Amino acid sequence: MLYGRQAELDALHELLAAVRAGAGAGLVLRGEAGIGKTALLDALAATDGVRVLRAAGVESEVELPFAGLHLLLRPVLDRVGTLPEVQATALRGALGLAAGNGTDSDGFLVGLAALSLLAELAADRPLLVLVDDAQWLDRASAAALLFAARRLDADSVGMIFATRDVPDFPTPGLPELRLAGLADDAAGELLDAGGTGLDPVRRDRVLAAAAGNPLALLELPGALGDAADHGALPLTDRLRAAFRARLAGLTDGVRDLLLVAALDGTGELPVLLRAAARFGAGTGTGTGTGTDELDTAVRAGLLTVLDPDDRVAFRHPLVRATVAQDAPPGRRIAAHTALAAAWDTPGGADRRAWHLAAAATAPDEQIAVALTEAAARAAGRHGHAAEAAAYARAAELSEAADARLRRLTLAAEAAAEAGELDRSARLAADATAALAGTSPAGAEGRPATGEPAAGTDPSPVDDVDVRRAGGADPRLAARLLSVRAAASFWRGSLGTAHRAYLRAADLLAPIDAGASTALLVEAVHVGWYTGERELAEAYDRLATALGSDPGTPNAGDCEATAMARLTLLGVGPAIGRATPTEPSPDEAMATVRRLVARPGWQIMTAAVGIVLGQDGSTIDIGAEEVAQAHRHGRIGRLPQALFYLASGRAYAGWHEAAARDAATGVELAHATDQRQWAGRLREPLAHLAAVAGDEARVHRLVDEARADAAASDPDWDVPWVHSSLGLVELSLGRAEPALAELSALAAQRALFHIPAIRSVPDLVEAAVRAGRPDAAADALHQYRRWAAHTGQGWVAALVLRCEALLADDATAEQKYEAALAGSRRANRPFETARTALLYGEWLRRLRRRTEAREHLQAAVRAFDRLAAPPWAQRARAELAAAGQASEQAPTDTLAVLTPQERQIVLLAARGLSNKDIAGRLFLSPRTVGYHLYKAYPKLGVLSRGELPAVVGGS
Numbered sequence: 001m002l003y004g005r006q007a008e009l010d011a012l013h014e015l016l017a018a019v020r021a022g023a024g025a026g027l028v029l030r031g032e033a034g035i036g037k038t039a040l041l042d043a044l045a046a047t048d049g050v051r052v053l054r055a056a057g058v059e060s061e062v063e064l065p066f067a068g069l070h071l072l073l074r075p076v077l078d079r080v081g082t083l084p085e086v087q088a089t090a091l092r093g094a095l096g097l098a099a100g101n102g103t104d105s106d107g108f109l110v111g112l113a114a115l116s117l118l119a120e121l122a123a124d125r126p127l128l129v130l131v132d133d134a135q136w137l138d139r140a141s142a143a144a145l146l147f148a149a150r151r152l153d154a155d156s157v158g159m160i161f162a163t164r165d166v167p168d169f170p171t172p173g174l175p176e177l178r179l180a181g182l183a184d185d186a187a188g189e190l191l192d193a194g195g196t197g198l199d200p201v202r203r204d205r206v207l208a209a210a211a212g213n214p215l216a217l218l219e220l221p222g223a224l225g226d227a228a229d230h231g232a233l234p235l236t237d238r239l240r241a242a243f244r245a246r247l248a249g250l251t252d253g254v255r256d257l258l259l260v261a262a263l264d265g266t267g268e269l270p271v272l273l274r275a276a277a278r279f280g281a282g283t284g285t286g287t288g289t290g291t292d293e294l295d296t297a298v299r300a301g302l303l304t305v306l307d308p309d310d311r312v313a314f315r316h317p318l319v320r321a322t323v324a325q326d327a328p329p330g331r332r333i334a335a336h337t338a339l340a341a342a343w344d345t346p347g348g349a350d351r352r353a354w355h356l357a358a359a360a361t362a363p364d365e366q367i368a369v370a371l372t373e374a375a376a377r378a379a380g381r382h383g384h385a386a387e388a389a390a391y392a393r394a395a396e397l398s399e400a401a402d403a404r405l406r407r408l409t410l411a412a413e414a415a416a417e418a419g420e421l422d423r424s425a426r427l428a429a430d431a432t433a434a435l436a437g438t439s440p441a442g443a444e445g446r447p448a449t450g451e452p453a454a455g456t457d458p459s460p461v462d463d464v465d466v467r468r469a470g471g472a473d474p475r476l477a478a479r480l481l482s483v484r485a486a487a488s489f490w491r492g493s494l495g496t497a498h499r500a501y502l503r504a505a506d507l508l509a510p511i512d513a514g515a516s517t518a519l520l521v522e523a524v525h526v527g528w529y530t531g532e533r534e535l536a537e538a539y540d541r542l543a544t545a546l547g548s549d550p551g552t553p554n555a556g557d558c559e560a561t562a563m564a565r566l567t568l569l570g571v572g573p574a575i576g577r578a579t580p581t582e583p584s585p586d587e588a589m590a591t592v593r594r595l596v597a598r599p600g601w602q603i604m605t606a607a608v609g610i611v612l613g614q615d616g617s618t619i620d621i622g623a624e625e626v627a628q629a630h631r632h633g634r635i636g637r638l639p640q641a642l643f644y645l646a647s648g649r650a651y652a653g654w655h656e657a658a659a660r661d662a663a664t665g666v667e668l669a670h671a672t673d674q675r676q677w678a679g680r681l682r683e684p685l686a687h688l689a690a691v692a693g694d695e696a697r698v699h700r701l702v703d704e705a706r707a708d709a710a711a712s713d714p715d716w717d718v719p720w721v722h723s724s725l726g727l728v729e730l731s732l733g734r735a736e737p738a739l740a741e742l743s744a745l746a747a748q749r750a751l752f753h754i755p756a757i758r759s760v761p762d763l764v765e766a767a768v769r770a771g772r773p774d775a776a777a778d779a780l781h782q783y784r785r786w787a788a789h790t791g792q793g794w795v796a797a798l799v800l801r802c803e804a805l806l807a808d809d810a811t812a813e814q815k816y817e818a819a820l821a822g823s824r825r826a827n828r829p830f831e832t833a834r835t836a837l838l839y840g841e842w843l844r845r846l847r848r849r850t851e852a853r854e855h856l857q858a859a860v861r862a863f864d865r866l867a868a869p870p871w872a873q874r875a876r877a878e879l880a881a882a883g884q885a886s887e888q889a890p891t892d893t894l895a896v897l898t899p900q901e902r903q904i905v906l907l908a909a910r911g912l913s914n915k916d917i918a919g920r921l922f923l924s925p926r927t928v929g930y931h932l933y934k935a936y937p938k939l940g941v942l943s944r945g946e947l948p949a950v951v952g953g954s
Contacts, residue, residue: 001193002036002039002040002043003182003186003187003189003190003193003214004182004183004185004186004187004189004190005036005039005040005182005186008040008177008179009040009043011027011177012027012040012043012044012160012177015027015158015160016044016047016050016126016128016158018158019050019126019127019128019156019157019158020049020050020126020156022154022156022930023153023154023156024152024153024154024155024156024157024158024159024927025152025157025158025159026149026150026152026158026159026160026161026174026175027158027159027160027161027174027175027176027177028134028160028161028162028163028171028174028175028176028177029041029160029161029162029163029176029177029179030163030164030165030176030177030178030179031164031165031178031179031180032164032165032213033164033215033236033239033316033317033318034213034214034215034216034239034316034318035179035180035181035213035214035215036179036182036214036215037132037162037163037179038132038162038316039214040162040179041054041130041132041160041162044128044130044160045128045130047128049125049126050125050126050127050128051121051122051124051125051126051127051128052127052128052129052130053072053073053075053076053118053121053127053128053129053130054072054129054130054131054132055068055071055072055130055131055132056068056071056131056132056133056136056313057131057132057133057134057135057136057137057138057141058133058136058265058266059133059136059265059317059320059321060262060263060264060265061136061138061265061266062136062137062138062139063138063354063385063386063389063390064138064350064351064354064383064386065094065138065139065140065141065378065381065382065383065385065386065387066094066095066096066110066138066140066141066144066381066383067138067141067266068131068137068138068141068142068145069094069095069110069114069140069141069144069145070095070096070141071266072129072131072141072145073095073114073117076117076121077095077097079117079120079121080092080097080113080117082117082120083113083116083117083120084116084915084919086109086632086633086919087109087112087113087116087633088113090109090110090113090633091110091113091114091117093380093381094107094110094113094140094144094381094382094383096347096377096381106382106633106634106635106636106637107140107143107144107382107383107384107636108143108144108147108633108635108636108671108672109633109634109635110140110144110382111143111144111145111146111147111148111635112147112148112151112633112635112922114144114145114147114148115147115148115151115152115155115923115924116918116924116925118148118155118157118159119155119157119924119925119926119927120924121157122155122156122157122926123156123926125156126156126157126158127156127157127158128157128158128160129145129157129158129159129160130160130162131145131159131160131161131162132162133162133163133164133317134161134162134163134169135163135164135166135168135169136317137169138383138385138386139383139385139386139418140381140382140383140384140385140386142169143673145159145161146161146171146174146673147671147672149161149174150173150174150670150671151671151922151923151924153923153924153927153930153931154924154926154927154929154930154931155924155926155927161174165178170673172670172673172675173670173671173673180212181210181211181212181213182212182213182214182217183212184207184212186212187207187210187212187217188207190214190217190218191203191206191207191210191217191221194217194218194221198221202221206220206221209238215239215316215318216238216239219239219242219243220238220239220242236318239318240318240321240322243302243318243319243322244322244326246300246301246302247302247322247323247326250296250297250300251293251296252280253276253280253290253292253293254293254296254297254300255323256276256279256280256293256335257272257273257276257290257293257294257297258297258302258303258323259279259323259324259327259331259332259335260272260275260276260279260335260338260339260342261303261312261314261320261323262314262320262321262323262324263324263332263335263336263339263355263358264339264351264355266311266351267306267311267312267313268311269294269305269310269311269312271339271342271343271345271348272290272312272342273290273291273294274341274342275335275338275339275341275342276290276293276338277290278338278341278342279334279335279338294312301315302314302315302319303315332358333358333359333361334359336355336356336358336359337355337356337359339351339355340352340355340356340359343355349370349373349374349377350374350377350378352370353367353370353371353373353374353390354371354374354390356370357370357371357393357394357397360397363396363397363398363399364397364399365397365398365399365400365403367394367397368394368395368397368398368399368403368407369394371390371391371393371394371397372390372391372394372407374390375387375388375390375391375394375410375414378390379414384414384415384417384418385414385415385418385420387410387411387414387417387418388411388412388414388415388418388420388423388424388427389411391407391408391410391411391414392407392408392411392427394407395407395408395411401434404434405431405434405435405473405476406476408427408430408431408434409428409431409476409479409480409483411427412424412425412427412428412431412480412483412484413479413483415427416483416486416487421487421488421490421491422487422491424483424484424486424487425483425484425487425488425491427483428480428481428483428484428487429484431476431480432477432480432481432484435473435476435477435480474507474508474510474511475507475508475511475512477504477507478504478505478507478508478515478519479504481500481501481503481504481507482500482501482504482519482522484496484500485497485498485500485501485504485522485526488500489526489529490676494526494529494530494531494534495530495534497526497530498523498526498527498530498534498538501519501520501522501523501526501538502519502520502523502537502538502541504519505517505519505520505523505541505545509545513545514559514560514561515560516545517542517545517546517560517561517564518559518560518563518598520538520541520542520545520564521542521560521563521564521567521601521604523538523541523542524538524539524542524567524571525567525604525607526538527539528571532575535571535574535575536575536577539568539571539572539575539577540577542564542567542568543568543577545564546561546564546565546568558595559595559596559597559598559601562588562591562592562595562596563592563596563598563601563604563605565583565588565591566585566588566589566591566592566605566608566612567608568580569583569585569588569608569612569789570585570608570611570612571611573785573786573789574611579789584791585612585613585614585789585790585791585792586614586791589605589608589609589612589614589617592605593605593617593621602621602624602625603621603625603640603641603644605617605621606618606621606622606625606644606648607644609621609648610644610647610648610651610754611754612789612790612792613786613790613792613794613795614790614792615648615651615652615794616648616652618644618645618647618648619645619648619649619652621644622641622642622644622645622646622648622661623645625637625641625644625645626638626641626642626645626661629641630919630920635668635672635922636672636674638664638665638668639665639666639668639669639672639674639677639678639681640674640677642661642662642664642665642668642681643662643665643677643680643681643684645658645661646658646659646661646662646665646681646684646685647683647684649661650662650684650687650688651687651758652827652828653828653829653830653831653832653866654829655688655691655692655830655866655867655868656866656867658684658688659685659688660903660906661684662681662684662685662688663685663899663903664903664921665677665681666678666681666685668922669681671922679704679705679708682701682704682705683720683724683755685697685701686698686701686702686705686720686721686724687720687723687724687727689701689724689728690724690725690727690728690731691727691731691830691866691867691868691871692867692868692869692870693728693731693732693868693869693870693871694728695728695732698724698725698728699725701724702718702721702724702725705718705720705721706718706721719745719753719754719755719756720754720755722741722742722744722745722755722759723741723742723745723755723756723758723759723762724755725741726738726739726741726742726745726759726762726763726766727759727762729741729766730762730765730766730769731868731870731871732870733870733874735766735769735770736770738762738766738769738770739763739766739767739770739772739775742759742762742763742766743763743767743775745759745763746759746760746763746776746778746779757782757783757786760776760779760780760782760783760802761783761798761801761802763775763776763779764776764779764780764802764805764806765802765805765838768805768806773805773806776802780799780802780806783798783799783802784799787799792826793822793825793826794822794823794826794828794831796822797818797819797820797821797822797823797825797826797828797831797835798819798823798831800815800816800818800819800822801815801816801819801823801831801834801835801838803815804816804819804838804839804842805838809846812842813842816835816838816839816842817839819835819839820832820835820836820839820855823835829862829865829866830862830866830868832862833858833859833862833863833866833868833871833875834859834871836855836856836858836859836862837855837856837859837863837871837874837875837878839855840852840853840854840855840856840859840875840878840879840882841856841878843855844856844878844881844882849882849883852878852882853879853882853883853884856875856878856879856882857879857884859871859872859875860872860875860876860879863875864890867892893939893950893951893952894906894939894951896938896939897935897938897939898931900921900931901931901932901934901935901938903921904917904921904928904931904932904935905932905935905939905947905951906951907920907921908932908944908947909944909947909948909950909951914928914929914932932944
C-alpha cells in the first residue's frame, strides 16, 4: 500500500489512461533517494492489461555503451527483425548482437529503432516502459531512450524515467513530476504500519529525522540506538548506517556475494555465482555454490531475484552503495579480479576490461590494450562517451609515454564527438601539457607569455606549452589544439577557438601545408562568428598560405586548397580585401563540390554558398546532405543540413518547401537536444513568417533569439532580427518602422552579416516609400559591389529593381523590364512577384492601366501561390485601383491540418508508404497512420488515393 501518494498516482493513472486510448506519453519522476519513485513504478507495473518493460540504470555500467538499453530490451529482442533493415542493423550493432555499422549511422538512429520496436510491441497491447535510477544510465542508452520518448505520439506507449534530483540527467521536452516528502499524517501512517512499536518519544524522533522520506521511515527505526542515532548525519548517511547494521550480522560468504553483485551491476546470476565462488576461494570464505548465500541475502531484504529473467537486484541503490563503499580496497580489488575472470565469456570483453582496470594498481599495458579495444567497440556502436572514458583510463594504465599521449588524444576526440565539451577540453589540455613535458627544453627558462587580446577568452593552454609540445610532436600537438578549438567553439568561447586553430596551423605549416591550410579554413569559419578583426587575421593568414608553394599536392592538399579558394572568395569582400578574378565563384564552387569529402566541409560549402549568392548550390548541397543522412541514419546531422536547405529555399522564394524543412529541423533539433541548431533555425522561420505577414510569430522568434543571445553575450545584437522585423513591417505597408529596422542593421553591420547584405533591396524599397531615398545610398553602393563579385543574375536583377525605384520616369521602365526578366531567368518566384508589383504600381501611377493590370495580376497569382497574403492583398488593392477586380484569394486546402498532418499528407500524396514516411520523419508507422486517418475527414477524402487531387501543387 502507498501512503500519501494519491495525487501522484492520479497523474500516473492519467498517463496510463492516455496510453490505453492510443496516445504515447513520456514522464520523468524526480526526487531524492528513498522518496518513493520505485514504489510508484511498482504500482504501475502491477497494472492489468498492459505489457511492461523495466530496467534500471547501474552506476558501475555508466561507461558501457547501450548497457541500459540492452537490459531493457532483452526480453523482446526476438522482434528486432520486424524493423526496417537500417534500423535493425543499427540496433543489433549497438547492443553487441552483430557487427556495428561504424560511421554509417549515428546514435540517434538507435533511438529511432527503439521507438519503432516499442511501437511494434504496443500494436499487440499497450506498453509501459519503466526506467528506474535513470541518472545512472549510460549516456548512449539515455540519449536513445529520451529520443524515443520525445517522439511518442499515437503508439500506445508510456515511458517513465525515475531519477534522483540531479543535473546529470537532463530531460528537455518531457514533463516532470517531482516527489516531495510525505505529509505528516501519511508519514505517521507508514511508520505505524511498519509494526515497530515505538514509544511516542522515539516515534517523534524518527518522524523528524525521516522528513517524510518513505525509505527512512521504514529503515531508521531499526537503527535507533546506534551512535546517538546518528542525529548529526544527513539522511542518506543515516540510511546507510541502517543498512550497515543489517550487513554486520551476515556471514563472510554472504558479504562476498553482495560485494561482487554491487561491483558488477548486471545482476547476471550465473556470472555472480562464478565470481563469488572465485572471490570466496581467494579469501578463504567460499562455502560452495553460493545459492545458500543468495537465499540468505534475499531473506534479509537486501537482494531480490527478478522473474522471469533470473537476475539479481538490490532492494535499493543505497544498499549497493553501502556494500561497495564499506569494503576495504584490497577486497574490492579482489572482487573486481574475480569478476573479470567470470566475464571471460563471449560478449563479456568490455566488462572484463573494465573490471581488470578497476583492479589495477599500477600501469599495465595489457589492460590498457584491452580498454583500447573496448573503446574501439564503443566507437563502432556510437557510444562516444564510453569510448572517451575507455581511452582515458587506458591512458592512465599505459606504460609508455607515447602510448599514453596517443590514447589521451583519442579520448579528447571521442569526448568532443560525444558532446562532452568540457571533458574534451580538459583531456586535450592534459595531453598537451604532458606532450610539452617530453620536450627537451624542459621546464627551465620558459619565456614570458603574452596576454590574450581584450575581449577574448583566456586559453587553458598557453603559448609556451604549445611551443614545447610542438617541439616534441607537432602533429599530435596540432591535433590536440584542434580538439580544444572545436570544443571551445561549440561552448561559445570563440576567441579561444580562433587562437587554437591558428596555433595548430602554425605547428603544421613547416611539415604539412595541406593540413595547415585546412586548419586555417577552420579559423576563418570561427572568425566569421567571432569578429571582424579575427576574421581578417585568419583571412590574411589563409591568403598568404595559399600563395606559397605547398609542395607536391596530394588528394588532401587539393581538397584543402579548393576549400581555401572558395573561402577567400566568400570572405574577401566582407572585410574589404581584393579577391582574385580567377577562379570565379561559380568555378570555385564547382571545384569544391567535386573534391571535398571531409566531414563538415560540405556543410561549410553550403554556408559559403549563401555568402556568395549561390543559393542553388546551397540548396543542392543541403538536399544531398539530407538525403545522405536519411540513407545512412545520420539523424544528428539533419538539423544543420536542414538549416541550410531551409535558408537557401527561403531566400530563393520556395516558401512551402522551406517551411517544411525548417519545421522538421526544429523538431529534430529538440528531439536530439541540439539547442544551437534549434536556435539558428529561427532565422529562416522568422523570414518566412515575415513574408506571410505573421507579425506575432516574427516577434516571438525575435524575442526568443534575443533572450538566448543576452544569456551568452549581453552586448550582442542578433543581425537577422532586424531583417525579419524590417521585412514584416514592409509587408504590412509600414515604411517608416521598416526603414528604422533595416537602417539599424545597415548602420551597425559588418558586411559579412548575411542578413545585412541580403536585406538591402528591402531597405531601398522602405526608404523610397518613406520619402527618404538617400537613406539607402551607401547600402546600395555596397550591394552593387557584392552583385559584381557574386556574378549571380538574380542579384543583378535586384540591383536593377533598386535602381528602378530610385530612377526618374524616363529611365525606370527599362530597368523594371530588365529586373523582371532577370528574376524570371533565375527562377526566383517571390522576387519576380515583388518586381511585378512595383512595376505595376509605377505603371498605374503613370495611368498606363492596361499594362499595369498584366503585371499586377501576375503578382497576385504568385503571392497567393507563395503563401504571402499581405503582399497579395497589396497587389489586389493596386489591381482594383487599376480598374480590375481580382479573383478571390484561393483557399489553402491544407490549412485545416496540423503541421505534422500536413507533412504526412504531402508525402502520402507523393506515393510514399506509411513505413517510408515514418523513416523520413522519424516517427513510427502507427503514428503516421494515425495522423493520416485524422486528416482524411478534414480534407473530405476517404483514402490516400484521393490525396494527389486534393493536394495539387502544394
